[in-house]
């Protein structure tokens with residue numbers, strides 16, 4: 001069955017079997033097979049422009065802010081002085097846009113495997129693509145796994161904004177990847193990785209947290225609501241090298257007027273704390289990690 005029905009795009013994937021989110025399409029703005037994946041940009045009736053990779057919705061104009069703010073500010077506000085940040089993946093530019101807002105961040109290095117994603121984001125998704133051109137950002141095209149092998153003790157924060165663990169992103173969920181990130185951090189450094197949804201993939205979330213716990217003295221899983229992600233919720237695994245790191249209690253608290261100036265629509269210190277308060281079935285599973 002073709003995923004594009006007359007006028008609608010449906011997200012059908014084995015990662016969430018038997019269930020599918022659909023978006024009504026106004027226009028297909030771009031579609032091509034890159035070296036790594038099927039890259040599509042849609043103009044949708046209700047959610048603005050959307051990026052779809054290998055048939056999976058990556059972000060929509062309406063709700064991308066929640067994911068981008070949280071994957072950036074949960075680790076940034078858990079660190080006492082986040083000056084240097086590495087972003088792995090994130091080719092749409094949304095995470096770079098958010099990280100660049102943090103006043104203490106001086107340098108952002110980004111490594112994205114697929115130049116096509118960078119190209120279409122700058123062309124069609126400027127609400128996110130703008131982040132790629134920020135003066136704090138140095139952009140590299142390459143595999144994040146290989147990139148990390150060449151970097152030791154350089155970053156305060158490493159954010160992995162990857163697609164799901166199929167195709168080019170599969171290696172970014174392995175324990176060996178967490179090991180490489182650990183080596184690339186400065187003392188007291190923090191990692192934050194897209195880690196999937198507990199509703200559809202609890203085993204996968206538990207396993208990713210296990211990889212992190214095996215290497216970092218402090219590790220947690222936090223969640224964010226995103227209506228157009230499968231199950232409406234996605235989470236992040238965070239790991240810290242310092243035992244003084246406590247992800248549940250932000251070190252940096254921005255005032256409301258600071259948050260307004262930074263155009264923050266989802267994140268504040270209370271939302272930060274709440275991200276780590278999880279339902280019982282998730283806590284029980286993660287306690288076994």
Ligand code: SAM
Pocket residue numbers: 053057058059067088089090091092111112113114117142143144145161162163164167168169170171172194
């Ligand atoms: N917010 C999104 C989500 O979770 O649905 C993630 C979006 S972002 C577009 C994911 C990016 O990771 C893609 O552009 C993809 O090309 C990139 N990526 C996948 N594997 C990678 C790898 N091994 N190294 C660097 N980038 C990678």
